[in-house]
Amino acid sequence: MEHIVTTLPTARQPGCPFDPPAELIDARRHGPISRYPFPDGHQGWLVTGYDLVRSVLADSRFSSRKELMRHHPLIDYGDIEVPPAPPGEFLLMDEPQHSRYRKPLVGKFTVRRMRLLTERIEQITAEHLDAMEKAGPPTDLVTAFAKPIPSIVICELLGVPYEDRGRFQDQIDTFLGGETSDEDLIAAYTATQQYLAELVAAKRANPTDDVLSDLTDSDLTDEELRGISLILLAAGFDTTANTLALGTFALLRNPAQLAALRADPALTDGAVEELLRYLSVAKTFMRTALEDVELGGQTIKAGTTVILSYNTANRDPERFTDPHVLDIQRQDGGHLAFGHGIHQCLGQQLARVEMRVAFPALLSRFPTLRLAVPAEEVALRPETADIYGVKSLPVAWDV
Secondary structure, eight states: OOOBOOSOOSSOOTTOSSSOOHHHHHHHHHOSEEEEEOTTSOEEEEEOSHHHHHHHHTOTTEEOOGGGSOSOSSOOOTTOOOOOOOTTOGGGOOTTHHHHHHHHHHGGGOHHHHHHTHHHHHHHHHHHHHHHHHHOSOEEHIIIIITHHHHHHHHHHHTOOGGGHHHHHHHHHHHHSSOOOHHHHHHHHHHHHHHHHHHHHHHHHSOOSSHHHHHTTSSOOHHHHHHHHHHHHHHHHHHHHHHHHHHHHHHHTOHHHHHHHHHOGGGHHHHHHHHHHHHOSBOEEEEEESSOEEETTEEEOTTOEEEEEHHHHTTOTTTSSSTTSOOTTOSOOOOOTTOOGGGSOTTHHHHHHHHHHHHHHHHHHOTTOEESSOGGGSOBOOTTSSBOOBSOOEEEOOO
C-alpha cells in the first residue's frame, strides 16, 4: 500500500535541530518513495531513500528544467506560468545547455586548484580568529566566522571587490533564508542582477586574475556570465557558511566527537564528510519526469514532479549504520550532500578545503569554546529556507 505525505513539515522536532523533521523520517520508514499532493493539486512524489534519490539524480529521464517544475512544494501559486531559467543559471537546465555553462568552469574548481587556495583560506581564517580573540567573548559565530570565510573566498575567486562583500551576504540571505516577503526577494534579486551586470562589464573592460575575468575570454554573453556569477556566489557562500555554523553547533552538542577531533586532527577529513552527511543543509531538490519511469515499484508519469529529500537519504538506515548518530570516524561514506550525477556540486572541493581549514583552526584557537546560550535558544533557520542552518550561534570561551 502506497504511503501518502499530505503536507511537508515546516519545523523540526523540539530539541532535535540536526535531525530531519519527524514526518520525513516517518515517510522513510514506510518506504523510499511516498505520494505527495502539491498545494496546487498536482500529484507528485516524495523520494526519501538513498538509492532512489541517487538513481533519480543520475537518470536523464528526470529533468532539472525550471519551467517543468511545480512552483513550490509548500505554496500554491495558482496558474502562474513558470519561465525557463535565465541564461547562465545552469542548475535549472538540462543538456546540452547545462554543459555549455558548466564545462568552462570545471577546470577552475579542480581538486588541485582548490588545494592551492589552502594558504589563502588559512590566512582568512586566522584573521577572523584573531578578530574574535581580540573582541573577546561572547560572539556570534555566524557573523564573526562562518559567513565571512566562504564569502571572502568566493568573492575573491570571482573578482568581486572586497567592499561589496557585505552586500552579497545580505542579498544571498534574502534569497535563501526562507523568511523574506516576495517583494523583498524580488528587490534583492533585481539589485544583485544589476550589480553583476556592472561587474561583468568591468571585467570585460579591465580583466583581472579571477574566474569571471577568465570567462570573459569565451563565447559566453554578458547575460550568461551574469547568471553563472549568481549561481557561483549563492552556491559558494551559503551552503558552506551554514555547514560551518551548524557543524560547530553539532560538535558542541556531541562532546565525545568534539574531544576526539581535538585530540587527533588527522580525523578532520572524516569529520567534514560526516558533518556534511549528518547535517545535509541543502535539504531538497526537485526533478520532473520527461517520460513514464518505474521508480521503487511505482510508475512516475511523464510530467510528474518528484521531491528528492537529501537529508533523509543521508540518514537512510539501509545505507548507513546508525544513521542518526554523528560519528566522525564513520567508515560507510558516500553521502549525497553535494548531490550526484551531472548536477553534482561544482564547488564541492572548495567547500571541503574551507571546512578542513576552518574547523580545526577554530577548535585549536579556542579549546574551551562553548555555547553562550542554552541549546534550545539557538535561533534556527525555518524549514522553508532553501538552505538549513542557524541564524545566529552565540559562543563563548575562557580568557
